[in-house]
Amino acid sequence: MEEVKVYDEYTSSIFDGAENDPDNLVVVKNLKKYFPIKSSFFKITVGNVKAVDDVSFKIKRGTTMGLVGESGCGKSTIGRTLLRLIEKTDGQVFIGGKDIFALSKNDLRKERPNIQIIFQDPYASLSPRLPIGEIIGEAVREHGIVPPEEFDDYISRVMEACGLPDYYKPRYPHEFSGGQRQRICIARALALNPDFIVCDEPVSALDVSIQAQIINLLRDLQKQFGLTYLFISHDLSVVEYISDTVGVMYLGNMVEFAPTEKIYANPKHPYTEALFSAIPYPDPDYKVNRIILEGSIPSPANPPSGCKFHTRCRKCMEVCKYIQPDFKELEPEHFCACHLFNTPERQKELDELVAKMKAEEGEKGSTEKQKGNK
C-alpha cells in the first residue's frame, strides 16, 4: 500500500525556526533513516527498514533529554545519526545552529569534538591494546585541544573529574571492572570538551549500586561543565531521574515528547501509558492497574498502515488503521501523535478521507475477486 501523506504542514512546521534560538542546542526536524533491504543476487533494493521515520525534537542547552522505547524502535539509530556516524535519508539536524549534514568533511572534523558519544557496553567499546591514558588522550592530541606541554596534566584533570586516580594511566582496560570502564568511556568523551553527549544506554550493562555511581557522575559533570545529554535508555526509572524532557518512541516514530514531570504524571499516548504502567515498583503492597500490551513490536520492514501502534492499542479507532496521526503540540511543550486528541474539524476531515479510502479499497477488493472468479 502506498503511504498516504496528508497535510504536510501539520508535520513539518513544529520546530521550524527553532534552530535560530541559541537556547536550543540540538534541533532535529523530520529526521528519517531508512536502511535498504537488498535482494540477495542482483542487489536491487526491495524494501526499506524504516528505523527512524519522521522524528522531530529539540534539546535546550544544559538539559538532558531521555529517549525511551522498546528495543528495535530506533533509539540508537537516532543517536548515531545525530553524530553523523551514519548518514540520514531525509530531514535536518542542527547542533549549535549548524546543519550537521550540510558540513563538508573538514568542517565536520572540526565540529566532532563538540559532539561525543558514550556507548552501551563498556566491555566492547574500549580498545584492549591501549593503556587508559592513551584511550582518553588520543583524540585530545589529534584535535589539539591543549598544547603538548600541558597534555599530561590535562588528562589527569579529566580523569580526576570522572573519579579515576591518575596512576591508572598506564593500565589496560581488562584490569578494570564494568563501572570503572564506564568511567573511562565518560572521561574519553569529556576530554574533548564537548557541548553535547549522546549517552547510548550507558548504565544498562552495570549493577544497581554501580549504576547509581555513574548516574550521579553524569549529573555532577553536567552541572560542572554545562553539558547537554541525549540519554537513550529503556530503563524508565533512570530516565525519569536524569532527564528534563522525555521522548517516547515506537517503531521509528516519536509518539510523545514532553517535559519529564508532565509526561510521567499525565501520559497522553496509549503506548506511553502502557509503557509507564509496566514499570516494576519496589513495593510489594503497591498494586497498579497494569496495562498489558498484547503481542510484540511489529517488524519495522513491514510496519502496519496508519498509526503504527494500532495493532496493539486499546483505544484503536477506525481512523487509526488508515491514517498516520500528526505529531502536534497539545499543551505548551507537550507533543503527542495520536488521533484521540484531534480537533473536531480535523477529525471530520479525516473521517471523510477514511471513508474515501475504504471505498477505494472495497473496489480494489471486488475487482480482484472478479479476476479470481474469471
Next chain:
Amino acid sequence: MEQKKKSSYISARESRKITRFNRKVTRKLEAQRADANKDPKLYTTKMKDENNVVEFDNMCTYFFTDVGTVRAVDGVSFEVPKHSTVGVVGESGCGKSVTSLSLMQLLQRPSGQVVGGEIRFNKGDGTAYNIVNTPNSVMEDIRGNEISMIFQEPMTSLNPVFRIGDQVDEVLFLHHPDWTKEQVKARTLEMLEMVGIANKEGVYKMYPHELSGGMRQRIVIAIALACSPTLIIADEPTTALDVTIQAQILDLLQNLKEKVNSSIMLITHDLGVVAGMADYVVVMYAGRVIEKGTASDIYHHPSHPYTIGLMKSKPVVGHKSDTLYNIPGNVPNPVNMPNYCYFRDRCEMRCEQCNGDYPPAIKINDTHVVSCYRYIDKGEVLGYPKAVNVEEL
C-alpha cells in the same frame, strides 16, 4: 607497580602449587561422588520441615580455578516453601546463579564442586533427596521433571536447528516413556496454549528464529512447565526483554504458578520485579545470604546496610531526589575474601564489632533474618555460616 603485584600477580611456583592442590581436591571429591552411586541411603535424608520444597543448609560451592579457590557460595541456608515464590536478589557475582546451578547439579565439574552442606529436595513421601550426593542417573529423572529451569537468554536456550514442537516434545518423551506420540503432541499443544500462544499449530512447526524474544521466552516457559514440576527456577527470566514484554512474562509466570501448583525460585537483580512477584525474598552478597524474610519485611523494614543501600540507589518513578545514594566501592575479590564482614569496607554504619568474625544470622522477628552486628542484641542468634576449610579436604 607494587599495587599490581598485590592484586593479581601469581608467580610460576605459586601457580604450580595451586594446580597440584586443585587436582588433588577435585579427584577426591569426584571419587566421593562415584561412591554414592552404590547406595541410595547416602543420598536420602529427611526434610526439616515437610512444608518446604527445597532446603539449602549451609551449602558451599567452590570453584577450584588456576588463580585460587573461588568461594562462589559460602554457607548459604534458606528454604523454598510449597506453593510460594522466593526471590533471590543480588548483584552480579554474588552467587545467586551458582546457587541454582548447584541445585540442578549443572555446575561445571570438576572445577566447580559443592564441598559442604546439604541441599534437601522434598520427594513428597516423607523422605528427601540430598542433591549434593545424588548420582547423575537419579538426577536425570529429577531435572526437567521435578525441578526445571528457565534461563536468562531465550535466544540461546533454544536449539536453532530443531522445530519448537520437537523441543517441547523432547522433555515429555524423556520423562514419560510410556506416552504415545499423539499424547505427547496433544500435551505440547496444550502447553503452548497455556503460555498464551494463539497460533499453536503454526508455532509447533516453526523454528526459534521465526519468533520474537517474548515468544521465545514463552516457549522456554512451556518447556519448563511441561512436566508440571514442583519447583521452577527462573534465572533472570526477563532481563533480556523489554519492559512491556517483561510485564507480560511476569504476569504469565504468576498465573501459571497457580495453575501448575508449583513453587518458583526467582533469581534476579531487579528489586522491582521481585516486589511484584515474591512472597519471600533472599538478599545475597558476595556468596552469602545477608538478609532474608517476607517481601514486606525486606521492602518495608530493610535492615542490612547493603539492602538499605540497594533500595536507595535505584531511582523510583515518582520520588524525585537530588542525588542518588550510591554504595561506595566494589564487591571484594572472591579469591581471597576477608575474614570479617564482607560488606564492612563499603558500609557506612560499621562499628567496633564489625572488625571481628563474620556476623552470625540473627532472627529479628519470626520471618526476618539478618546478618549484621547492629542487631546482635535485638534478636536470637541463629548461628554462623559455616565455611569449609579447603586445606582439610
